[in-house]
Amino acid sequence: MISVVKQVVAGLRVLLVLTVLTGVLYPLAVWGVSRLPGLRANAEAVDTTLVAVDRPGNQWFHTRPSLATLPASGGSNKGERNADYDVVVAQRRAEVAVREGVPESAVPEDAVTASASGLDPHISLAYAELQVRRVARVNGLREDVVRQLVSDHVEGGVVGEPGVNVTALNRALEAAR
Numbered sequence: 001m002i003s004v005v006k007q008v009v010a011g012l013r014v015l016l017v018l019t020v021l022t023g024v025l026y027p028l029a030v031w032g033v034s035r036l037p038g039l040r041a042n043a044e045a046v047d048t049t050l051v052a053v054d055r056p057g058n059q060w061f062h063t064r065p066s067l068a069t070l071p072a073s074g075g076s077n078k079g080e081r082n083a084d085y086d087v088v089v090a091q092r093r094a095e096v097a098v099r100e101g102v103p104e105s106a107v108p109e110d111a112v113t114a115s116a117s118g119l120d121p122h123i124s125l126a127y128a129e130l131q132v133r134r135v136a137r138v139n140g141l142r143e144d145v146v147r148q149l150v151s152d153h154v155e156g157g158v159v160g161e162p163g164v165n166v167t168a169l170n171r172a173l174e175a176a177r
Contacts, residue, residue, distance in 0.1 A: 048167075049121060049165050049167045049168040049171070050121065050167075051119050051121060051167065052064070052066070052115075052119050052120055052121040052166060052167060053121070053166075053167045053170070054066065054166075055170055058099070058134060058135075058138045059135065059138045059139050059173075059177075060135070060170050060173065061123075061128060061131050061135055061164075061166050061169050061170055061173070062111075062123075062131065062166070063120075063121065063123060063166045063167075064110050064111070064113070064114055064115050064120065064123055065092055065111075065112065065113070065114045066114055066115070066119075089112045089113065092111070092112040093107050093111075093112045096111045096112065096130075099134065100130050100131060100133070100134055101133070101134070102130065106130065107130070108124050108126040108127045108130065109124075110123055110124045110127050111123075111127045111130070121165045121166055121167040121168070122155065122156070122163035122164065122165055122166070123163060123164055123166055124161065124163060124164070125150075125154060125161070125162055125163065125164055127164075128150045128153075128164040128166075128169070129147070129150065132146050132147050132150060135173065139173065139176075139177055141176065141177070145176065146173070149169060149172050149173055149176060150164055150169065152172065153165050153168050153169040153172065
């Protein structure tokens with residue numbers, strides 16, 4: 001009987017310790033980290049280029065579409081065979097074509113399909129190059145200058161196709177302006 005009581009008391013101690021650790025201390029630590037300097041008021045990550053930051057306006061390069069806004073992430077459970085998905089993709093394709101002044105057939109797939117998390121900062125080189133003319137014109141820069149910025153921010157290519165980090169590219173564009 002005494003060993004049963006000892007086991008119950010030991011179990012209650014473990015429960016109490018884990019409750020304090022996971023229910024109080026961990027949430028407080030996460031909250032404390034979120035208050036550290038390094039994030040702007042609009043939740044743009046200042047010291048990292050690992051997160052997509054889609055800046056509004058035509059003077060910037062645009063990221064892939066997202067169903068979420070920072071700091072949240074999320075996706076959709078709609079697949080390629082879903083009629084709603086087809087409508088959304090067609091609408092995005094038309095919007096990008098109008099914005100960039102190209103035929104819809106020239107719009108790359110990553111310009112109209114969202115990344116799984118919505119936080120991936122990379123776009124295809126084709127999508128970045130599609131945006132060069134608009135970005136140069138709106139910012140009053142020469143196209144060759146903007147093309148060089150794109151070229152300077154190409155990453156990867158060993159396992160998959162090379163991509164362009166839009167967050168880093170827009171920061172470089174801001175400095176070039």
